[in-house]
Amino acid sequence: MAKNKNNFINLNNAREDEQIEVMQKIADQAHCPFCSENLRLYHQQPILKEGQYWLLTKNQWPYAHTKHHLLLIYKTHASKLTDLEDQAGAELFAMIKELEQKLNFEGGGLALRFGDTDFSAGTVNHLHVQLIIPDAMAKDFEPVRVKLGLQWEKRK
Numbered sequence: 597m598a599k600n601k602n603n604f605i606n607l608n609n610a611r612e613d614e615q616i617e618v619m620q621k622i623a624d625q626a627h628c629p630f631c632s633e634n635l636r637l638y639h640q641q642p643i644l645k646e647g648q649y650w651l652l653t654k655n656q657w658p659y660a661h662t663k664h665h666l667l668l669i670y671k672t673h674a675s676k677l678t679d680l681e682d683q684a685g686a687e688l689f690a691m692i693k694e695l696e697q698k699l700n701f702e703g704g705g706l707a708l709r710f711g712d713t714d715f716s717a718g719t720v721n722h723l724h725v726q727l728i729i730p731d732a733m734a735k736d737f738e739p740v741r742v743k744l745g746l747q748w749e750k751r752k
């Protein structure tokens with residue numbers, strides 16, 4: 597298996613220096629940073645809400661040009677869509693609908709990466725949903741892009 601990639605993380609998809617540093621520590625531990633027993637070791641953001649299936653929190657490394665970048669992390673270790681309970685979908689939508697109302701989102705997008713991180717371009721291979729609200733009214737705004745898949749030359 598490639599050095600920067602294990603069952604739980606893929607450093608090749610990390611974006612920021614600090615993130616790479618934290619992810620390197622996690623890679624050395626060979627455990628999953630989004631599993632509840634490890635989440636508090638690395639994740640500095642408050643848990644905003646906890647459901648039966650999902651934890652709502654802020655992305656520690658929000659994408660540039662986002663007004664809100666929230667994460668809904670599945671509470672048990674999962675990578676594939678088939679790992680998810682059917683009822684988790686209903687809870688997910690209930691949680692994001694509540695957020696839309698509470699935070700008055702003008703518009704945005706959801707990203708749910710899954711499976712092999714060379715395909716998903718995920719850094720953490722534990723299923724999570726990103727709720728992204730672009731800061732589209734900012735003067736220096738540039739579109740927020742979500743990447744899927746990793747080019748061959750970056751796979752290490």
Ligand SMILES: [Zn+2]
Binds near residue numbers: 628629630673721722
């Ligand atoms: Zn996990």
